[in-house]
Amino acid sequence: AQSVTQLGSHVSVSEGALVLLRCNYSSSVPPYLFWYVQYPNQGLQLLLKYTSAATLVKGINGFEAEFKKSETSFHLTKPSAHMSDAAEYFCAVRRSGDDMRFGAGTRLTVKP
C-alpha cells in the first residue's frame, strides 16, 4: 500500500525566504501526488497535483513541486515566503482507484 512521509512537523522561515516542505512517498506503481493547504478553521485546498504529465508541477500562490522518481520525493517549494503562506500543508498520494493517503502535515510559520 502507498504511504506518505512528511519530514518536519514544523517549518519556520522568514518572510521573503525560500520555502521547502519535504514529502517522500512509497508506492509500488507510479502514484498520483498532491499538496493541499489548510488555513486555520478551514478545509483543505488543493495547491497542486502530479499526474505523470510533467515532473515539475506549478500550483497556486506561487508554489511548485518536483516529482523525483529516483528519490521517491515530491517536495513543495516557493521562492519567497509571504506572511499569508502560514498554514498547514499536507502531502497526499493516491493510486487510481485507491483511497487518498495523507501525510501527517507540516505547519509553516512565516516570521516578519
Added chain:
Amino acid sequence: DSGVTQTPKHLITATGQRVTLRCSPRSGDLSVYWYQQSLDQGLQFLIQYYNGEERAKGNILERFSAQQFPDLHSELNLSSLELGDSALYFCASSVTLADNEQFFGPGTRLTVL
C-alpha cells in the same frame, strides 16, 4: 469556496450519544469521501461513496456508518460516542470514481464531553 457544504459547523454532545453529519457535494460530483482529522491521528480516510454505493472503506469504526442518498448528499452517523471521537470531520467530493482531485468542505468540528 470549494462548493462542498457541510452541516453543522460545530457540534457539542455527550459520551454515548449519536450524531449525524451532513455533506452536500459540488454540483455534478458523484463521489463523496469522509475524513477524520484529529491531533493524534492526523487526517484519516474513513469511507467513500460513489453514486449511492459504498466504494472504499478506510479506518472507519463499526460505531460509525455512512450513506449517500439519491440526490447525492451524504450523511455520516456516529454512535455510542466516546471522548476520543472529538475531531474535525471533513467531506470531500470528486466528479468520478477515478478522478484524482478531491474538493473539501469546511468540516464539522465535533466535541464529545
